[in-house]
Amino acid sequence: MTTSPTTSAGPSPLPTCALPDSPLAKAAAGLDACVHCGFCLPACPTYVNLQDENDSPRGRLLLMRRLLDGELDVRDPDVGTHMDRCLGCRACETACPSGVPYGQLLEATRATTRVARPVPLVARVVLGVFQREMLLSLVLVGARVLRATRLPDWLARVLPARLAFPFAMLASTTPARLPQASAHDRVLHRVRVRASQARRTVVRLDGCVMRGLFAHTNAATTRVLSATAHTVRSAPGQGCCGALHAHAGDLDAARDMARRNIAAFERVPDALIAVNSAGCGAMLKEYGHLLHDDPAWHARAEAVASRVRDVSELLADRLLPAAREASPAAPTARDSAHGAASSPPVRIAYDPPCHLMHAQRITREPQAVLSAIPGVELVPLVDADQCCGSAGIYNLVEPDTSDAVLAPKLRHVADARVEWLVSGNPGCLMQLGAGLMRSGSSTRAVHPIDLLDHALQAAPAERVGEPDLA
């Protein structure tokens, strides 16, 4: 047996690095933490759905190691296939006891292999557009016009699946028509905001897709923040965060975009940066790492990154849980006395964006925001911690795998029998929205801030004077 060593425990003499100075070589220390225990396997949506260890985090980490050792070539098509198939959801990071920085390793690997293996055409086009501010604005205007014609709704139904999906994604960004509460419910169901909270100054990340297709959510974010003792200021000059480019391994483009945003946010010093898109938030928080090799920018990047907050982080300590009826089905005596029964609560489920839950490790705060929304019942969603298959532009580049990952998600949503599926990331909202639309479901995807804003629009918040209930 040539099985390596039994006489000297551990791997045989470490080979010299085959890819010196590559992004992967610079990130290689992260690989050392992996003891290949396999605890990442059940967390990985591609392993779970494709059932092949080549499509598992441990399998990909082994591929990275062999690239560095020179046993596999950066042009090896199998390496490319399995690296491309990774969603980058980073669910393996929240399963990994050893703290392997998988997301960074993946980006470094893609940056290393893309030299030999150019990214697919679809990805090149999309990334190219997002890199050019003018062109992006033009495309987004075009998309909004197209959306307004309602043509995408029709195309999403009549075209074959592969062609229909992008139109379904676009159609699903149409601002949701949220239910009108009765006058009675408006009185009963008020958002409860903690009084006597110190006013904070924030600046909103406008984003690219958020600005173009979720302008309503951006506006809602400003309103919700204002209603919770935040002064919202603007930071002109900001643009796309560069996450799509970083995930695809185009680290240079991502760095350029990061520098522009850092400069923009430096113009509003001391303000926290409010982000309503989980993917962008994760990217902004990692600007320090992205620019760690750039002495002129590294400290500035760290400083801006330290100011970034998901909008749920800003809201969690300002909101109180909404009053819930003891038994939604049976009107209480007090309701009867008022002569009106309150409506049954609207069933909602929360699908955490991977870049909130796994990349930013934020789980408690979104729950706090959802519990503050009156008139809703939060229904547990099976395997909510699994990716929906959106993953930036993954659903356009790897549609087969994306479908395979989305399918179980749609089944679980159907089982939950909810009216609204809540998620705080534009990619997830479009993926889930399109999937639900195409499957004929009546469930709609919505941003949590839209739901909260809707409640605040229906009736002004009740200011509760409790100093601290935590």
Add this chain to the structure above:
Amino acid sequence: MITAGLADALRSIVGPRWVKQRPAELTAYDSDALPGYRATPSFVVLPASRDEVIAVVRLLAQHGVPFVPRGAGTGLSGGALANDAVIIGLNRLTRIHAIDAGNRIAHVEPGVVNAVLQREVAPFGLQYAPDPSSQSACTIGGNVAENAGGPHCLKYGVTLNHVAAVTVCLPNGELVQFGDPASERDGYDLCGLFIGSEGCFGIATDVWVRLLPVAPAVRTLLADFPSLTDAARAVSAIIATGIVPAALEMMDQATIRAVEASIYAAGYPTDVAAVLLAEVDGLEAGLDADARTIERCCREAGARDVRIARTDGDRARLWQGRKKAFGALGRIAPHLVVQDAVVPRTRLPDVLETIAAIGARHGVAVCNVFHAGDGNIHPNISYDASDHAQAERVHAAMSEIMQACIDAGGTITGEHGVGLDKLGYMDALFTEPSLAAMCAVREVFDPDRRANPGKVVPVHACREWGGRR
């Protein structure tokens, strides 16, 4: 013989996508969770059903090709490594055919993940007792092959005690059933013989597992100690009272610190030499008394503090921290040797002292995280393999540690299996006739020695290919 025709024939059985042959595709399958070992399989075949498994095994039998069954590759003895053999991955056989809550039995395929089975039977108020630390990822088939244990096996027993029957595809492709899902069978306990056979007797295609009601009440205690020896004395004291804890686990400071630095941080005190995690379960009545007795034993043995988990969440965190400890050891150094020895419980204090002395003499840091109640210890050594002198010292220390465990009346594996890693210790533990008897048993199931070749029993004992590795 491995020929091009064989690959095509395999593809025609399972479909082209499920036969892996190119170097990059074999990479993920060239190791399991045992650090430091690597072996490249000839092919990897991933069948989707029992029928496909049988067809694959028959085809390999016709060609005289050896094979290695693999579940999730979480084993810690190298049992799923294949050198010049075909890996048959069972991870696609994930159906739970039936959960019979009345008879407390579940019929599952071998690729069902242990934690998934736990999740599926929970709504019936039932549990599958064996809970190996890798349960979030490992498969029932792998558990059967390794006779897996886990923290709660102290009270509930290991996999052997919880499997009623298995359907096995023998290495010649013949399908047989061992045991009976409905009742005890007379005659030899072939099901018992199969469990723990480490893939050398064939492939389990169906497993009927016994389910137990979830205990109505539970108390989980965390005691911390100024020395490992004190903690080990507490273990013996607890067992001596006659209480059978559901689990009794120990972690030393190095392990605690690795866990507390990880995403599974459980709030273990990082300034102590060791913690003992003790659990009692059963009927509510009497549990508090048991918990108090355990607390007293700990304090008398020198515990600084003993606390009890207040909530289910608190309890779950304590267990998650313990169960993910092995993975967390990757934080200490890039490489790791994992061991799995069993010593008589009463010898724990002096064996732990001996291990510490061996580590100190060789200048290596030993981390201990183990099932103290069973005397099943896991001395692990983290190191950097690029330092060759250090690697040599690590190996020398580990050999001495294993010998010390054997000298203390212990054995070389409690739950990880012999696999490849512990093959070298078999001679120290068994006499020539004992090893020959094992070979004779294997002969019955696998006369051609094609099922997981080169594992468990040293080849010279079987007078097969001759010579020690």
